[in-house]
Amino acid sequence: MVFLFTGSTMALSALDFLLASKKSEITGLQQLLQMGKLVGAISQLVHVLQRERGTANIYLCSQGKMWGDRLYGRALKVQQAEQIVHQQLAELDPMNSGLSNASRLFSRIAAFLHSLSTLPLLRKQVQELTIGQPEAMLQYCEAIRTHLALIFEAADASCDPLISRSLLAMFSFMQGKELAGQERALGAAGFAACHFTDRTHQQLLDLIDGQERCFQTFFEFADARCVALWQRQLAHDSSEFERLRRIACTLVTPIGQPQELALRWFELATTRIDGMKQVEERLETILMACCRQRILDAETSRLRQEKEMVLIPPHDNHYPALIPPQLSRSILELVQQQSRQLQAQDAELANLRSTLAERKLVERAKGLLMQHHAMTEPQAHKALREMAMKQNKKLVEIAEAIISVAAVLGKTSL
Amino acid sequence: MVFLFTGSTMALSALDFLLASKKSEITGLQQLLQMGKLVGAISQLVHVLQRERGTANIYLCSQGKMWGDRLYGRALKVQQAEQIVHQQLAELDPMNSGLSNASRLFSRIAAFLHSLSTLPLLRKQVQELTIGQPEAMLQYCEAIRTHLALIFEAADASCDPLISRSLLAMFSFMQGKELAGQERALGAAGFAACHFTDRTHQQLLDLIDGQERCFQTFFEFADARCVALWQRQLAHDSSEFERLRRIACTLVTPIGQPQELALRWFELATTRIDGMKQVEERLETILMACCRQRILDAETSRLRQEKEMVLIPPHDNHYPALIPPQLSRSILELVQQQSRQLQAQDAELANLRSTLAERKLVERAKGLLMQHHAMTEPQAHKALREMAMKQNKKLVEIAEAIISVAAVLGKTSL
Numbered sequence: 001m002v003f004l005f006t007g008s009t010m011a012l013s014a015l016d017f018l019l020a021s022k023k024s025e026i027t028g029l030q031q032l033l034q035m036g037k038l039v040g041a042i043s044q045l046v047h048v049l050q051r052e053r054g055t056a057n058i059y060l061c062s063q064g065k066m067w068g069d070r071l072y073g074r075a076l077k078v079q080q081a082e083q084i085v086h087q088q089l090a091e092l093d094p095m096n097s098g099l100s101n102a103s104r105l106f107s108r109i110a111a112f113l114h115s116l117s118t119l120p121l122l123r124k125q126v127q128e129l130t131i132g133q134p135e136a137m138l139q140y141c142e143a144i145r146t147h148l149a150l151i152f153e154a155a156d157a158s159c160d161p162l163i164s165r166s167l168l169a170m171f172s173f174m175q176g177k178e179l180a181g182q183e184r185a186l187g188a189a190g191f192a193a194c195h196f197t198d199r200t201h202q203q204l205l206d207l208i209d210g211q212e213r214c215f216q217t218f219f220e221f222a223d224a225r226c227v228a229l230w231q232r233q234l235a236h237d238s239s240e241f242e243r244l245r246r247i248a249c250t251l252v253t254p255i256g257q258p259q260e261l262a263l264r265w266f267e268l269a270t271t272r273i274d275g276m277k278q279v280e281e282r283l284e285t286i287l288m289a290c291c292r293q294r295i296l297d298a299e300t301s302r303l304r305q306e307k308e309m310v311l312i313p314p315h316d317n318h319y320p321a322l323i324p325p326q327l328s329r330s331i332l333e334l335v336q337q338q339s340r341q342l343q344a345q346d347a348e349l350a351n352l353r354s355t356l357a358e359r360k361l362v363e364r365a366k367g368l369l370m371q372h373h374a375m376t377e378p379q380a381h382k383a384l385r386e387m388a389m390k391q392n393k394k395l396v397e398i399a400e401a402i403i404s405v406a407a408v409l410g411k412t413s414l
Numbered sequence: 415m416v417f418l419f420t421g422s423t424m425a426l427s428a429l430d431f432l433l434a435s436k437k438s439e440i441t442g443l444q445q446l447l448q449m450g451k452l453v454g455a456i457s458q459l460v461h462v463l464q465r466e467r468g469t470a471n472i473y474l475c476s477q478g479k480m481w482g483d484r485l486y487g488r489a490l491k492v493q494q495a496e497q498i499v500h501q502q503l504a505e506l507d508p509m510n511s512g513l514s515n516a517s518r519l520f521s522r523i524a525a526f527l528h529s530l531s532t533l534p535l536l537r538k539q540v541q542e543l544t545i546g547q548p549e550a551m552l553q554y555c556e557a558i559r560t561h562l563a564l565i566f567e568a569a570d571a572s573c574d575p576l577i578s579r580s581l582l583a584m585f586s587f588m589q590g591k592e593l594a595g596q597e598r599a600l601g602a603a604g605f606a607a608c609h610f611t612d613r614t615h616q617q618l619l620d621l622i623d624g625q626e627r628c629f630q631t632f633f634e635f636a637d638a639r640c641v642a643l644w645q646r647q648l649a650h651d652s653s654e655f656e657r658l659r660r661i662a663c664t665l666v667t668p669i670g671q672p673q674e675l676a677l678r679w680f681e682l683a684t685t686r687i688d689g690m691k692q693v694e695e696r697l698e699t700i701l702m703a704c705c706r707q708r709i710l711d712a713e714t715s716r717l718r719q720e721k722e723m724v725l726i727p728p729h730d731n732h733y734p735a736l737i738p739p740q741l742s743r744s745i746l747e748l749v750q751q752q753s754r755q756l757q758a759q760d761a762e763l764a765n766l767r768s769t770l771a772e773r774k775l776v777e778r779a780k781g782l783l784m785q786h787h788a789m790t791e792p793q794a795h796k797a798l799r800e801m802a803m804k805q806n807k808k809l810v811e812i813a814e815a816i817i818s819v820a821a822v823l824g825k826t827s828l
Binding site: 016089113323343346353360 | 522
């Protein structure tokens, strides 16, 4: 019967889509590499912004007596870091981007850029002492939170489990470092004013607690080399810093010369934070190396694929040709090879994605609490945890409840 | 102090990324619309392939005495449906695609196209009676399974919760319909051969059970109008069909004229399956309408966004200009608006994604069981469920265990 061997033209074959699949995999990895560069640039920006915040705190709490001369240099460093971020952002080519999930990422970048644009006014107010320390601190923290949210979104957009893990480790570590930065700023303010309130004591304790929590997540997802580096640093934490920590967390009026204590505290806390920056840089190096290796692997695999395709004897591309069984098996082997490779990542990616999704909801609920109930990040986290314990529910369930209540009240926001 | 007001050029602003975010959202929705068309074309292809399978079964089981004259028409319908799928695939433009998660999708399409290319040989063997009914049935089922896997992947690639829900409902319904198609084919084979084994009885019972399970998921995710349509059809299920079902599930040798019984069974089962096709078409119509509405909404929102941007007075695009607080608030309002809109979908999307991820793992574990232990889909599902109950674990945990064991044994596959 002849009918079986005539028919329509087969425009695109299985092999065409195999090549397209591999090409798309490589494009995705290249985009992740670009994202990795952006994350590195933001990590640097956050670092110098944290230092500017600490300096501004000391300046404000000493009624402009201390570190007025340092403000300029700090702001300059931030502007330099901003410039590098801008270069990376321009390379994303937003209007012609093939990035997946890009609408969420771009929306985050818009929020990030807006937060940067509020800094000049803040600096002017700090400079002129027309803003209080708590309010200035709040604005710096809010800006940094917007920066970190961008990194979290990048982790969520990744389709590679290994790279998602790296990004999640990086986000958690940066979050921990940010809490350390807040601790430095709050402590510096207290020492400079020579006064700690009960509220400040509790805030400091919460910040220390929060750092532990973030580093736990880091331990869970980070590369073993980064974990080792951080553990070595933890082993060398200075006892002097711990002593000042204890003073800041327990005394109302520290004994000693305010200026000296503030400077010493800031110096020690900065050494510690600079150590964290090293870990962060290591995390970034490994992230980039991981991206580059994955691209190389995918390229090698594409070359092998193309080579094997050449071995497939030319056959009629018109459907429905009766493809010889042997040829059909060769094609099937190639199809299954690609499929196996992608599916090997699926289970892990699925687990990571649900981890990320839960964290995203918790972060958002915390953000709402911070915004509408004037809480700090650790306070918001504590509040969530307590609600969860009381109601015997999971943290993420409480977070979902808070988000839906806020949605009903029209209070949803960044 | 002047330093605060000089600095680098701000290449891209928050507003640029806001526009890019909206544009990317619209592009994503347009790609989903295209995907919806592909899903519709595949639904039609699966439908005619199911009918070809049933016809081939009757032909083979009657030793070529019945329906030899129908084979040509069935194959022709399949080829016509294939042509439409090919048109849709060409529109995906795989080598220049900005589709997210495209490597997985394209890999599935490659597998799908390969399975189509195996059909001409299968038809030749059926025609010449050189293949047994069980083996032919297996090959048809495998091809259809590859088709359905493609639809599942499309649901997974969607970033819109409403559309993901629609696609998931569609996938579950198509899966249920496929089990109904297998029931028709198996029953037709039994009636045509005038013999049902104990094994066939059990297989039929499992297929009926499996349909229930799929339709439950459909109820969970489908639009209320589709659910109502399906419930109306269920209310009109024929008692004659149920009587033949009972005979097929319980008797070894049905009483009556084999040819007549087979024809009647096939006719009634086909009426039922054609009804399912109507529901499927309704699902597709609603899916497409949903896509189009979402695109319209996003376009409207983009126009409004652009209009509001025009209202923002022109300001120096060079950083760090001191943006007036009022202007800064206008930009913030726009940024938050977009962010709110995207985040409103996040919680639901997160839940859906984890549902999808679990289903994906379960589907894959079932696939492995089917391949390496020669099980049918309902048998594989039953085996998974029994293991889960015995070990007091979740279905997805058992699925993960099976997949990792298979990976170690090098048995992973499609």
